Amino acid sequence: MNVTGHTRRSASIRDVATAAGVSYQTVSRVINDSPSVKPSTRDRVLAAIDELGFRRNSTALALASGRSRAVTVLTSNTTHYGYASILQGIEEAARAVSYDVGVGVLESADAADEAAVAAQVRRAADAGGGLIVIAYDPAGVRALGAVPAGLPVVGVVETPASPPGGDRPWVWTDDREAAYEVTRHLLALGHETVHYVAIPSSTRRTGARTTGWLQALREAGAPEPRPVQGSWGPAGGHAAGLRLAKDPGVTAILCGNDDLALGVIRALHETGRTVPGEVSVAGFDDAPHSAYLTPSLTTVRLDFTGLGRSAFALLHGVLEDSAPIAPHPVSVPELLVRESSGPPPGRR
Amino acid sequence: MNVTGHTRRSASIRDVATAAGVSYQTVSRVINDSPSVKPSTRDRVLAAIDELGFRRNSTALALASGRSRAVTVLTSNTTHYGYASILQGIEEAARAVSYDVGVGVLESADAADEAAVAAQVRRAADAGGGLIVIAYDPAGVRALGAVPAGLPVVGVVETPASPPGGDRPWVWTDDREAAYEVTRHLLALGHETVHYVAIPSSTRRTGARTTGWLQALREAGAPEPRPVQGSWGPAGGHAAGLRLAKDPGVTAILCGNDDLALGVIRALHETGRTVPGEVSVAGFDDAPHSAYLTPSLTTVRLDFTGLGRSAFALLHGVLEDSAPIAPHPVSVPELLVRESSGPPPGRR
DNA sequence: GCTATGAATGTGACCGGTCACACCAGGCGC
DNA sequence: GCGCCTGGTGTGACCGGTCACATTCATAGC
Incomplete structure (x- = not known):
């Protein structure tokens, strides 16, 4: 309809509101499906939303509400198979509930020094939302340690030597x-x-x-x-x-x-x-x-992918404090005997 | 200083402003290093920033300014070595200029169907910022095609059959x-x-x-x-x-x-x-x-990592329209002759 | 008939920045 | 001595949502 195709800023709730003949707050209620909206009104608003192609602006949502529906994954490297699989599991679980996934790589060119790791943690903290730290290696552990208290964080760790004290938000495979x-x-x-x-x-x-x-x-x-x-x-x-x-x-x-x-x-x-x-x-x-x-x-x-999913589920629970920190669903490792192992030399 | 340690919301520019005895706009000027601030004022503001531990809120920045200093990488899978390396390269380059990196995986459980891919593209678009699509495979290509016009996007593609028309924002290795x-x-x-x-x-x-x-x-x-x-x-x-x-x-x-x-x-x-x-x-x-x-x-x-860096550099140029789309620095592939190749049977 | 109640909706402020513009002083030209 | 520019600073509106509270209207209770 307009010639200069692009940069037609997308509709806001106020646009939708005027189109539907209601106030912006009513639109807000509809998109948050509040129960106290008359069905007929809701339908009008939904029609307007549909027509204008309205999509809620996640940035504004984050700013106004404080919560940001985002998780940042801190890992020392994205190319290791295990780490990459965990990341993929996290993304899968996050996508299912419309969370955004960010990545931060710890392994900087300058050998993962303390300062660089701290900087990455700060960046991730700034991004708002939750944090998942893959703490299988020294850099990851350092990062997990550098997370300021009060920030929602889940650590993906090695099997702890002793069962972690109470409700530590950690996940691991056995x-x-x-x-x-x-x-x-x-x-x-x-x-x-x-x-x-x-x-x-x-x-x-x-x-x-x-x-x-x-x-x-x-x-x-x-x-x-x-x-x-x-x-x-x-x-x-x-x-x-x-x-x-x-x-x-x-x-x-x-x-x-x-x-x-x-x-x-x-x-x-x-x-x-x-x-x-x-x-x-x-x-x-x-x-x-x-x-x-x-x-x-x-x-x-x-099961790294499953581990990633668990990590996200745990974080999600913390962020929305719905679930009281679920028990870590530790998947059972599966031994695969193949050709590279056999009896020792003079013993068959 | 306060007993309830956490959730002490971090300082805003107005807090800094009152601390430094200036207006919030002056603080804004300082953090954007505008030249028109008297050195003595600037020092006072910087001191206040330092003291209060002020960090600019990226969400508010994104909302107010429109630009979001973020890039979303769309890939069909994070565990393939090549893809993971590209991602790592992107992250490295992005971090250098304080951009956030998001990931979206296209390969959904339901076999990368059209609708799922489109949904991922929409999500990425909603996130604001730029987009890098790894379009080496059918899912990636579909995603690249589904990106709405006007959105800043860079495709990581196979060597095009013919040199791409003019200034297509694409990168590739040869x-x-x-x-x-x-x-x-x-x-x-x-x-x-x-x-x-x-x-x-x-x-x-x-x-x-x-x-x-x-x-x-x-x-x-x-x-x-x-x-x-x-x-x-x-x-x-x-x-x-x-x-x-x-x-x-x-x-x-x-x-x-x-x-x-x-x-x-x-x-x-x-x-x-x-x-x-x-x-x-x-x-x-x-x-x-x-x-x-x-x-x-x-x-x-x-050089996948380098490819990722190039992709980001290109996108960065588009977003800040500083660079007029740099020439794609195609790195030279390197043949590595090892043990698995040799002369055919009766021919040595 | 008049108020208490609750469902449905609207209003204003706010989140933390940016942007456009207004303001104020002082130095210069005439 | 007046106007003008310019360096330095402040003010108000705005981005697009949410939140707390105010308002309206219909129905119920007495």
Whole structure:
């Protein structure tokens, strides 16, 4: 209808009001479906809304009401499979209730220094709405710690060493249990012990996966080798694998994630050790490609997407204080035995 | 200072104004560093800002000024390595100029149907700010098409078949050239021809990668087999690999991405064909793990992070109409020859 | 018949900024 | 000595909603 097509600012509630012959407040009541609007009036308003193509301005809503129907996800990296899956789960749950999802990456070029992390937290806090911090690694933990009190926040964390005090808004998958399971699987195959290549833990001491691994070793009375510190990527696994390959006593290696396992397998291959013939390797996370590796990777699947959904649900409950902080629906990790694990050399 | 610690609403410009003994407008001038403020006044205001811990409310800014210093990224999936890297690049560039980054996932549970995509675009549009659509696949392309005219948007697309008309706000990496390079590499090894397992293309007909592959075949006068339609994940590659493995004439396979290549290699392995002994396989994208596969994967690296940065830079230029749409800084794809490609069987 | 009650609707202020414009002083030109 | 410009500052309206409260009208209770 107007020639200068674009930038025709969209209709406001006052436009709708005049079109429907009511006051703007009545329009506000209709879009918030307040019960105290006469059905006939409501219909007139709805018709006007439809005709003018009215859409409620979320910015104005946020400013006026204080609540912003938005959540910011803080993560050290978006490309790791697990993190990306959590993000996707959060988005899915958020979309279902019309929340916007923002992302902040902590891993800055300058090595995730304290100041940069703090700045990101401030930015996220400024954005209003809630906060979900993926606190699996040092940067994430630092961020979670830097969140000012009073801000609605949910942490996605490793299995806490002890059940968190009361109503801590945290979610996690049971990766301690998962590590325990895989380790037991390897021990059951006849390995004398299981070595562990760790991911950078969220805590200074030992992460949940390390704990689960150790627990299984102890219960079996197996020797407890020192965990090898890896990084996140396959390169770290490769380095760790080269070191472990030097020790002929190593017959089973558990890795903190599938990428590490990949690097370890590669290193073993380069040093002429066969998998699973001489050394068994198991991963963690069940990345999409792990089933298609050669050998396919024994690993344990964690429901990251579900974890993201839970995290959002929890935050949503806090924001609308409807739900009294739901119990963390910890999904059960699923052990996937594939080709990369088998009995130790002279034992079949 | 106050006992009920939280919810102490942060200072507004009027608070700062009274503290500094000036009007709120002067405070506004200071935070927007307008030149027409007497230095002494400015100092007083800055001191007050500092003391009260004032931070400009971005919601109010957006409402009052119209511009929102935010960008929403629409992608069909956050877990694909390429997409996640683009997102990370965008976030990095956005953070540098204090823009917020939102994400919308197109791949809904109900198979990315038209209506869901349109809804996501509407939501993103409502969020204000700019839009970056990752339009490498059908869902993304549909989303890009559904963006209403007049909305600032940048598309991350496949290499266009023809140079885009004038100043289309698009960015891309030269994946046609990349495909051309890999194909030539395989042909140069002595393969009679190269088969292709395609990713779902953004266009109904043939994608840029397919085009580059075909171009290399034509120039070499090689037979032009029909591309095998794959999906994104390794499962699709596996299925395609099983089909290709039946044909003893197949000695070289190019895959639309590294995950497909992984599936193909797995399928070849299962059917008893060796890589690269009997069949050479090459991928696309250089995912982080590709170098650590056994055999390590010949592939071509595309700078996704840089692509994301470019996309944001372009959008930023549009939003602040400062830059007159910069030339798309197409980074050069880098061919990485690794173990998975070699000469064909009786030819060395 | 007159007020108490409640359903339906309207009014004004407000959230925290920006924008357009008004205002006021002082220096300059004539 | 008057007008004009210009640097520095203040005022009011506005963005598009929400919130608290006021108002209107019909019905019920006495």
